[in-house]
Amino acid sequence: MALSNADVQKQIKHMMAFIEQEANEKAEEIDAKAEEEFNIEKGRLVQTQRLKIMEYYEKKEKQIEQQKKIQMSNLMNQARLKVLKARDDMIKDLLNEAQQRLANIAKDPTQYPTLLEGLVLQGFYQLLEPKVTIRCRKEDVALVQAAVKKNIPIYKGAVKSNIEVRIDENNFLSPNISGGVEVYNADGKIKVSNTLESRLDLIAQQMMPEIRVNLFGTNPNRKFMD
Known part of the structure; x- marks a missing residue:
């Protein structure tokens, strides 16, 4: 249909x-x-962006932390250097004061001649040479002559050997030297420096650890003690 x-x-x-x-x-x-x-x-x-942002800020945080550590280390090193310099300056001032006192001793007629005698005799013993030359300050020539005259018999009796001593009156010690003598062998190649400054330097080197302990206390980082 x-x-x-x-x-x-x-x-x-x-x-x-x-x-x-x-x-x-x-x-x-x-x-x-x-x-x-x-x-x-x-x-x-x-x-993804969240992770990138987190990673970025984590990296920044580490960089900042590293910079803080470096800065702190630099500041600590600077502070340590300042402390060391201040200590060195204090020791220099102490040695300068000691040197000034030595200069005063050289002006003391009751102490200096005896001291000079000891320095001359010690020079003889250190060289152990048959002929020596002594160099001193111009103003000390007479004192050195007296010291030589006194010490030659002492030296001969101790080492059982003769010694011939010449005082160099053409070349004197520097005006900056407070006192003492320099003793040379015959050809001048060997020298014993027994000036007040050289003795002070020697004693300062030997006593420096003790001086530092007395001034600044024991170093906590030092593992071994002499």
């Missing part, structure tokens, strides 16, 4: 409605899928 025009139109509308419904459902499905994929990608991008 042939369908009427009205029936055909009705079926066409029904089919169009079905197709439209399917299209809408498909579109909704596509939209939902797209929204899901968008959210997933958005979440991935956010997480």
Whole structure:
């Protein structure tokens, strides 16, 4: 039986409605899928950027911490150098004061001649040469002559050997020397420096550890004691 025009139109509308419904459902499905994929990608991008930001600030924090350590180390080294310089300056002042006192001793007629005798005799013993030359300050020539005269018998009795002594009156010690003598062998190649300054330097070197302990206390970082 042939369908009427009205029936055909009705079926066409029904089919169009079905197709439209399917299209809408498909579109909704596509939209939902797209929204899901968008959210997933958005979440991935956010997480990636978050990790990058965290990594960046962690790196910055480590750099700042390292810079702080370097700066602290530099400050500690600077402070340590300042302390060491202050200590060295104090020791220099102490030695300068000792040298000034030596100069005063050289001016003391009750102490200096005896001291000079000991320095001359010690020079003889250190060289143990048959001929020696003594160099002294110009103003000490007479005192050195007296010291030589007194010490030659003492030296001969101790070492059982003669000694010939010459005082060099052409070359005197520097005006900066407070006192004492320099004793040379015959050819002048061997010298014993028994000036007050050289004796002070020797004693200072020998006593420096003790001086530092007395001034600054025991070093806590020192493992071994002499």
